[in-house]
Amino acid sequence: MTDTTPRTALTLLGLGDMGTALARTWLAAGHRLTVWNRTAAKAGPLAALGAAVAATPAEAVAANRLVVVCLLDDASVGSALDGIDLTGKDLVNLTTGTPAEGRARATWAKERGARFVDAGIMATPSMIGAPEAGGYVFYSGSRGLFDTHRAVLEVPAGARFTGEDPGHAALHDVALLSAMYGLFAGVSHAYALIEGEDISPKDLAPLLSEWLGAMGFFVGNAAERLSSRDFTTGVVSNLAMQVAATGTLVRTAQEQGVSAELISPYLELMARRLAADPAAHGVEDTAGAITLLRR
Numbered sequence: 374m375t376d377t378t379p380r381t382a383l384t385l386l387g388l389g390d391m392g393t394a395l396a397r398t399w400l401a402a403g404h405r406l407t408v409w410n411r412t413a414a415k416a417g418p419l420a421a422l423g424a425a426v427a428a429t430p431a432e433a434v435a436a437n438r439l440v441v442v443c444l445l446d447d448a449s450v451g452s453a454l455d456g457i458d459l460t461g462k463d464l465v466n467l468t469t470g471t472p473a474e475g476r477a478r479a480t481w482a483k484e485r486g487a488r489f490v491d492a493g494i495m496a497t498p499s500m501i502g503a504p505e506a507g508g509y510v511f512y513s514g515s516r517g518l519f520d521t522h523r524a525v526l527e528v529p530a531g532a533r534f535t536g537e538d539p540g541h542a543a544l545h546d547v548a549l550l551s552a553m554y555g556l557f558a559g560v561s562h563a564y565a566l567i568e569g570e571d572i573s574p575k576d577l578a579p580l581l582s583e584w585l586g587a588m589g590f591f592v593g594n595a596a597e598r599l600s601s602r603d604f605t606t607g608v609v610s611n612l613a614m615q616v617a618a619t620g621t622l623v624r625t626a627q628e629q630g631v632s633a634e635l636i637s638p639y640l641e642l643m644a645r646r647l648a649a650d651p652a653a654h655g656v657e658d659t660a661g662a663i664t665l666l667r668r
C-alpha cells in the first residue's frame with residue numbers, strides 16, 4: 374500500500390558532515406527539504422536527491438515554517454541568521470553550544486518572533502538514520518514547537534525532550550560528553566602503562582571493557598548519594614583506604630615512565646576531600662569528592 378502520510382516541509386541550514394547526514398534522512402523519508410550552505414557546492418549531491426537549494430539563508434528561512442540549523446558553532450548561527458525575519462518560524466538549533474548560548478539564542482529568537490528549541494546531538498554522522506546505532510538528540514525550549522514537529526525531528530535519530538529551559542539540552546549533552554572524556558582519559562592512561570611491556574593492548578582491551586562495565590555501578594551510586602547527601606551508608610571501599618591506595622597508581626606511573634596527568638586531578642580531589650575532615654570523610658566513598666567541584 375502506498376504511504377500517503379503528508380510530510381512536513383522543512384529548511385536546513387548547514388551541510389557539513391552532520392547536516393548532510395540529517396538532510397539525507399529527511400529526503401529519504403519523503404520530506405520536502407530546502408537547504409542552504411555557505412559553501413554552495415556541498416548542496417549539489419542533495420539537490421540530486423530532490424532538495425531545493427536556496428541561494429541565501431534568508432531565502433531558505435522564508436521557504437518553510439520549520440527551520441533547522443546545524444552549523445559549526447553558535448557564532449556561525451548568529452552570522453548566518455543575522456538580520457533575517459524569523460516571525461512565525463519554528464527554529465531548531467542542532468548546533469553544539471553551551472547552556473548559556475542556548476538560553477541567549479532562545480531569547481534572541483523570541484525577540485525575532487520565532488519559537489525555539491536548542492538541541493544536543495548524541496550521535497556521529499554515521500549514526501544518523503540508523504536507529505540500531507542508538508544515537509539520539511536532546512531537545513529543550515519550546516514544548517509547543519517540540520510537540521508540533523516531534524515526528525519530523527525523530528526521522529534522523531531519537532528525540533529526548535529535557536524541559537523548557539533552553540539551556541538544558543546543551544547541559545545534558547555536555548554532561549554526557551564530559552563523562553565520556555573522563556572515560557577516554559582513564560583508558561588512555563591504562564594503555565600508556567603497558568606500552569613497551571610484553572602485554573598487547575588487544576589483550577588488555579577485553580579486560581578493560583569488563584572492568585569498566587563492572588565499575589559502571591558508580592553512576593547510579595553517586596546519583597543516589599548526591600540526592601540523599603548521605604555519603605557513608607553502605608560504603609564498600611572507603612575513601613581513607615582509596616586515597617592510601619592511589620599512591621600506588623602514581624608510583625606505578627613513575628616506574629613505567631608515564632605521566633600521571635590524566636588521572637592525577639581526580640586522585641588529588643579525593644585526597645582533598647579526605648584531608649578536609651579525615652574522621653568524617655574517611656568512611657565515605659568517593660562520591661563525596663563531587664561536592665568540591667562547584668566553584
Ligand code: FVH
Pocket residue numbers: 387388389390391392393410411412415443444445446448449450452453467468469470494495496497498
Ligand atoms: N560530526 C560529529 O561527529 C558531531 C556529532 C555531535 C554534534 N556535532 C555538532 O554538529 C554541528 C555540525 O557539525 P558538522 O559535523 O556538520 O561540522 P562540519 O562538517 O565542520 O560543518 C560545519 C558547518 O558549519 C558551516 N559554517 C561554519 N562557519 C560558518 C559561518 N561562519 N557561517 C555559516 N556557516 C558556517 C560550514 O559551512 P562550510 O564550511 O561548508 O561553508 C558547515 O556547513 C557542530 O556544532 C558540531 O559540534 C557534530
